[in-house]
Each structure stands twice: as structure tokens, then as C-alpha cells.
Amino acid sequence: MLRPHLLASLGLAALLSSQASLAESRQLPSELGQLQIETVAEGLANPWGLAFLPDGQGYLVTERPGRLRRIAPDGALSAPLGGVPEVFAVGQGGLLDVVLSPDFAADRLVYLSYAEAGDGAAGTAVGRGRLSADATALEGFEVIFRQQPKLSSGTHFGSRLVFDRDGHLFIALGDNNQRSTAQALDKLQGKLVRIHPDGRIPADNPFVDQAGARAEVWSYGHRNQQGAALNPWSGRLWSHEHGPRGGDEINIPEAGKNYGWPLATHGINYSLLPIPEAKGEAVAGTEPPHHVWEKSPAISGMAFYDAERFPAWQHNLFIGALAGQALIRLQLAGDKVVHEERLLQPLKARIRDVRQGPDGFLYVLTDASDGRLLRLGLARE
Template sequence: MTLPYTSSIRKNHFAIGPAFRRTLHSFLCAAALPLLAWQAHAQAPAPSSFPSEKGTLIVTELLTDLDYPWAIAFLPEDAGALITEKAGRLRLWKPDGTLSEPIAGVPDVYARSQGGLLDVVLAPDFVKNRRVYLSYAERGNDGKAGTTVGYGVLSADGRRLEDFTVIFRQMPRLSTGAHFGSRLVFDRQGYLFIALGENNQRPTSQDLDKLQGKVVRLLPDGRVPDDNPFVGNANARPEVWSYGHRNQQGAALNPWTGRLWTHEHGARGGDEINIPEAGKNYGWPLATHGIDYGGSAIPESKGTHVKGTEQPIHFWKVSPAISGMAFYDAKRFPAWRQSLFIGSLKEHALIRLELDGHNVVREERLLESLDARIRDVRVGPDGYVYVLTDASPGQLLKVGLKE
């Protein structure tokens, strides 16, 4: 900030040395900061209010200039949040409203169609090692792509991701731009779950020697746990935890049970929520509640219920095109406790599912009047629900109830 010296100082010919000039400059800058902060706050858009089943919904725009954001991860100690943009940029948003330039050290990504920079999560012991995990689409030498996961160390100033290390690659790579998944979740024991898409190659979800359409379970450094269900099976990949999934774009740890929940896109209908268990088959494409995009049956389908496959705990006959998922267990809004929030791309809504144990007992659609595709949903440390919209320019929204 450059401030001119006043004309009165010049007229009185005070002998002002360099040290005094620096002190005066610092004082004037410090005095100006509260005014600048107030002006920035005054220029921020006013929150909007909407009716909802649990009270008046309050929605605040925090960012409006993101480029197809995909995921958000909150940093500890109110330090803001990391946001991925599909084209391959990782940004740092701070509570004062600032958005960083792209963070250096992010790997090159395959940014085509549904591919790009995808999920971001912090290591469970981030405060000690500052590890940030990313999932992204990566292209192979033959031009086809798959989902890759790795981690880097976030520098103290938040400007760089250092020593990025790949710990997982979806093999073989089969995607030409579709169905990468993917979401990353650490459980309470520190295992890393990776929810993957089937690269739009339906039969591969049933092939245990391939990593398409699977939930994978790893140690934080990428090693395979000894108790994974297919360890020692010569015909299966040891990383596999569960199989028979389609395109998983939501995953979260249930705070009341500690179990992993995932959700996946159907084709035309058949979006579903599962609780993946070790070694179990979740059906795709043999068992599905959806049909193909053209209106015919899925070629491999044998119906909605097939022996040897698990039923989803919830499904939609008409597909909302679900993405992002977060359980609500915060104290801030008691009316939302025992809820599961899910984004909808097709319906342009935030879906709130009311839960009774594993059962969905009620559905509510929120934010429909905003007419925005919802890509990610997370609950912030302040108890508000944070939403990313899938657009360019895309938004970061803070959602709560009137208190």
C-alpha cells in the first residue's frame, strides 16, 4: 500500500528521516486495514433466505469465481479450506474471503470430459505431517486414463504442495473420459478408502483382477492391509474391498457407526447408496434399478435382485445424478442431526435425507431455486453445510438455518 506524505508535512519542512517515514507508513497502513476489511464485508452479497421443512434456510455466497470446483477439505484451526478445480488447480480459501493463486506442486491431470483434479482430503494426522491427499484422472501412454491417488506436504505458507508421492493407480487404465469416481475417506483406524468408477466399461466392475468399479482399502502410504478380503487370491487384486459399483461420486464415514457409506450414479435411474462390506458384490451391471440411457435394459442386467449381490440401502428410480455426501452430526442445527446431505447435478438441488439407523425415512430438496448443479457437500467445523456448484464460474455456498 503506497501512501503520500501530506502537504502540511512538506510545507513545515520537518526533517523526516527514513526510519520515521517507515514508522509513519506502517501506522497509516495499519489504520487503513479495518476500513478496508469493513468495505470488503459491506460489498459481500447479503445472505438469501428460503423456506425449508426445518426452518428458514440461510444461504451465503462465499466465492463466486471458481472454475468447475470438485471438492473441498477444511483445514484445522480455522485456517480455511482447500478446493480442487477440475482443470488441475488446488486453491486455498480463507475465512476472510480471499482465494489463493493455484498452489504449486499439484501433479498434471487428464482434464477431459469427466476427468481432472477430483477429491481432496487431509491425512488424519495432518497437524503433524501436513499431508494432503488428492485423487485425479491420469493418462497412460496409450491415451486411456484411470484414477490416481497421491499425497503431498502442504507448505507452512499454503503456497506449495511438496514431495508429491503417488500411492495408487487404477489399473488397467480404460477410460476415454468417463466414470473416474472418485472419493477418498479415512476411517477411524486410519485406513484409506478409495471409491472408484468403472471407466464406463460395465463388465469390469465384476472382474476382480481389475480396479474398475471397486472400493479400494489401503494404508496411508499405499500398502495393502493384510486383512483385505482378497489378499492371497491369485485371481483378484489385493487392494479390493468391495466390487460391483458403477460411478461412485460420494463417500463419507457415518459418525454414529464408524462405517463407510458410498453412493453411485446409475445410468438412466438406479442411483444408489451402499454400505460397502469386505468382499461383497454390489451388483453392477448384473443387478440394477436403472435402465440404459437409450431406454433399453442394461445388456448384462439380470434384474433388480440377483443372487450373490447386495441390495442398496436406498435408490432412486429416477436419477438425480448424485455427487458429494456428508453426514450431519454438528450441534449448531439440532433439527438437521441424523441427516445425510447429498448433491444433485441433474435436479440442481441439495438433497437432505432423514435417517433412522440405516433407513431413509424422508427426503427433502433444498436450493432448487438457485438452479445450480451441486458437486460437493461438506459440513464445516462451524456446523454449517458448505456446497460447491459445478459451473464456471462456480460458487462456494454456506448453508444453515435461521438461528
């Protein structure tokens, strides 16, 4: 921990106490150099997902209560965009992830994941709409995926959206806080799903020919995935998920495999009682986590760094921490995690999302009723 006099000398007291100072650039020490922090925008209501519009047109950001906004390059917030679906904004539910189509320059399609009400409960849904020429609305929004059945009363919706290099759309989901569903192949809770961008199911998905299984499923036994990204060096999808009390984990999910929840876990219930289904940390027939935190940082958002701008960050993986109030930097050797550093801790901010921008800076969303979009870089020596 930094001592109070050191905080003062770094100007952090001013940063924490004065809104006006937020627009200024601040620096914090880090292992790889002085971390430079700029506030791009503030006044965001629990921002959840971030996408970069091409040609310097700014950013799209979701706010969990159900609004999609454009942030201009100068940080000005637009009015909420029209054409966004009604969301179930209860608990962890609401408007969640946002990604642009891989062919956005031609099709202008924006994909959203969100919690959707129905049948007396709620579940995660995914849809897409065309960004209007003036960027004030999504046109022709259509739902391409629904998590069925709907089982959530407000928790564990996931979710992240990632396109792979072949144009498949991966949807990382949660178990709706209904543990046993993660092992039930006829339900879409606790699954990683793979579909085509129009919602059709790829013919080579692992369970397409298995009776009683949902053909959308890519992998199962996941608890609540709030981070996923394509590894730029291997082309493979990585996802991470919240454990219960302990046991947050990263997986590199392979087709048809079982990632364990709730049979295998490194955690226990928040009530401190054992999880009834749990048989241990390693269970035959289930895949061990690629990386696990015995004490949960409560992870959300995920970005591999492969840009030229800050060579020191090359081959690192950045993950947000909510309860842990940090940006986690994981140094990789190949796929292996070899070192961890926690950044931004003096800000005492819950980090919901992290992305590498087209300019090579890292961008972070803080989860608060007055949330911020931060831009991070390393100061030149």
C-alpha cells in the same frame, strides 16, 4: 414449484440476476426452518472437492481443470498451489477429491484423487503431498494408488477419499464406463478400494489371498461412485453411485461383497436400450442397494450431520445432486432413510460436493465454470 410472485417476494430474482447480491445472505424456506445461504467464494472453475484447514486458515478446493486453491476465510482465492500433479482434464476427468491426513496437524499431508493419462487412456490415481508452511504448494507429491489398467476415455473416474477410524484410506471409484470390469476382480474399475495411507495394502483386505484378484479391493460391482463418507454414529463407510438412466443408489459396502453392477440395476441405458448384462433389479449373489432412486438425481458428495450448531439437522444425511440441481436431505432413523427433502432448488445449481464444517455449518460446492462455495445454516427463530 414456487410461483414467480413468491420468488420475487423472497428476493430470489435479485439473487439470480445480480452477481453483487451473491455475497449477501439469502434465505429460503425449508421443512426444518429458514435456510440461510451465504456465498463464501465465487469464480471457481468446476470446483469438485472441499477440505477445511485447521485453526481458521480457510479451505482447500479442487478445480476439475487441474488446480488446487486455498480460499481464505474472507473468501479470497489464492493462486493455484504448486506441486499438484498433471491431470487428464477431459470429460468427467481432472482434479477430483481432496482430504487432509487424519494427522494433518503433525504431518501436513494433503491427499488428492485425479484422472491420470497413460497407455492411451486414463484412470483414477491418488497421491499425497505436504502443504508448505505458507500454504502455497504441495511438497514431495507421491502417487500411492493407480487404477489399473487405464480404460477411460473421459468418463466414470469416481472418486472420493475417506479415512476410517483405524486410519485406512478408502478410495471410491468408477467403472471407466466399461461395464464388465466392475465384476472383474483383476481390474480396479468399479471398485471400492482400501489401502494404508502410504499405499501399502492391509493384510486383512478380503481378496489378499485370492489368486487373480487385486488385493486393494474392498467391494465390487460399483458403477460410478462420487460420494462417500464415514457414518459418525456407526463408524462405517457409506458410498453412493450414479446409476445409468435411473437407479442411483446408496450402499454400506462390506468387505468382499458384490454390489451388483452391471448384473443388477434399477436403471436402463441412457440410449433407452436395455443393459446387455443386466438380469434384473435383484440378482442372487449381489447386495441390494441400501437406498435407491428410480429416477436419477445424479448424486455427488455426501455429508452426515452430527454437529451441535443446528440440532434440527442432527441424524440427517446431505447429498448433492447435479442434474437434479438440489441439495438432498435424507432423514435417517438408525441407518434407514425415512424421509427426503430437496433443498436449494430455486438456485438452479448443480451441487458437486457437500461437507459439514468444523463450525457446524454445511458447505456446498456448485458445479459451473463460475462455481461457488456456499455456507448453509438455519436462521434463528
